[in-house]
Amino acid sequence: MIQKKIHDRSWVEIDLSAFRTNLSILKRYLEPHQQVMMIVKADAYGHGAIEISKIASEEGAVYFGVANPEEGRLLRLQGCKSPILVLSPCLYNEINVILDNDLAVNVTSLNFAKALNNAAKAKNKQAIVHLKVDTGMHRSGILDSEFINFYSQILKLSYLSIEGVFSHFASAENDIDFSNKQEERFWKVIDQLPERPKYLHINNSHALINKLGKQS
Ligand SMILES: *Cc1c(COP(=O)(O)O)cnc(C)c1O
Numbered sequence: 001m002i003q004k005k006i007h008d009r010s011w012v013e014i015d016l017s018a019f020r021t022n023l024s025i026l027k028r029y030l031e032p033h034q035q036v037m038m039i040v041k042a043d044a045y046g047h048g049a050i051e052i053s054k055i056a057s058e059e060g061a062v063y064f065g066v067a068n069p070e071e072g073r074l075l076r077l078q079g080c081k082s083p084i085l086v087l088s089p090c091l092y093n094e095i096n097v098i099l100d101n102d103l104a105v106n107v108t109s110l111n112f113a114k115a116l117n118n119a120a121k122a123k124n125k126q127a128i129v130h131l132k133v134d135t136g137m138h139r140s141g142i143l144d145s146e147f148i149n150f151y152s153q154i155l156k157l158s159y160l161s162i163e164g165v166f167s168h169f170a171s172a173e174n175d176i177d178f179s180n181k182q183e184e185r186f187w188k189v190i191d192q193l194p195e196r197p198k199y200l201h202i203n204n205s206h207a208l209i210n211k212l213g214k215q216s
Contacts, residue, residue, distance in 0.1 A: 014047050016055055023059045026208060037063035037201060041071065041087065050078045057082055063199070069094040072103040085130055085164070089140050095119045104128035104163060108140050113154055120159035129154065130164035130199070133189050135182040137170040144185045148192050155194075164199035165190060172206035179207060 027036065038056035040049040053064050053075060064084045066072045072084045085104040095116055098105055107113045107129045120127040131151060132141030142150045154160055167186045169179045186202050203211075 016051060020055050020059060023056060036061040037065050039065040041067040049075060053080055069097040069103055073097050073101050076101045099123055099125055099127060104130055106130055106132050110153055113157055113160060117157040117159045126159060126161045128163045129160050130166055131162060133167045133186055135167045135185040137168045144189050147189050162197050164197050166201040169204055169207050172204055172210060176210055
């Protein structure tokens with residue numbers, strides 16, 4: 001049990017064993033080739049990123065998602081050795097933190113990609129990138145119509161390695177038809193790639209829950 005801010009008038013108590021049980025139940029609904037990236041943005045939405053990521057790791061989560069490089073750096077400082085992806089686009093002045101902490105990043109502009117490539121070269125490292133297809137969320141990413149061109153530009157940068165391609169459902173909680181359209185656009189893009197990266201990801205919590213609904 002974690003207790004936060006116990007001396008304040010309000011606090012949060014998280015029952016970590018309930019979290020463990022919930023996660024293990026959700027995992028039963030994954031297909032055999034699917035794995036869990038645990039999203040721990042904003043201190044795991046206030047649940048405690050380090051505590052949540054430790055348990056998720058024990059339960060088989062293979063990747064962690066954070067909002068910005070600073071969140072990734074904090075996880076590393078607290079001993080997280082798993083792969084971590086920064087989901088939002090990053091700033092130029094965050095490139096050193098990204099590389100020094102082995103964070104994977106969502107690259108959404110060619111100029112940023114080139115800066116990251118140069119910095120990685122200077123450190124003699126490969127920067128790990130996941131490229132986001134904008135299939136309708138319009139928060140960040142490259143429009144599906146422009147994606148293949150962008151992908152081939154990134155492929156030319158030899159200190160970047162494309163480990164993943166992903167997208168994000170805009171309204172999985174209330175518009176399944178729109179989610180299905182997004183998923184269709186996503187797979188259309190994936191089918192045109194010269195080669196499939198190691199990770200493809202589009203589901204969020206609601207999408208998984210919707211699929212549970214379909215199966216029952
Ligand atoms: C934040 C985020 C998620 C997390 O969605 P949950 O509903 O919290 O599971 C999924 N995908 C991307 C790209 C995100 O940025």
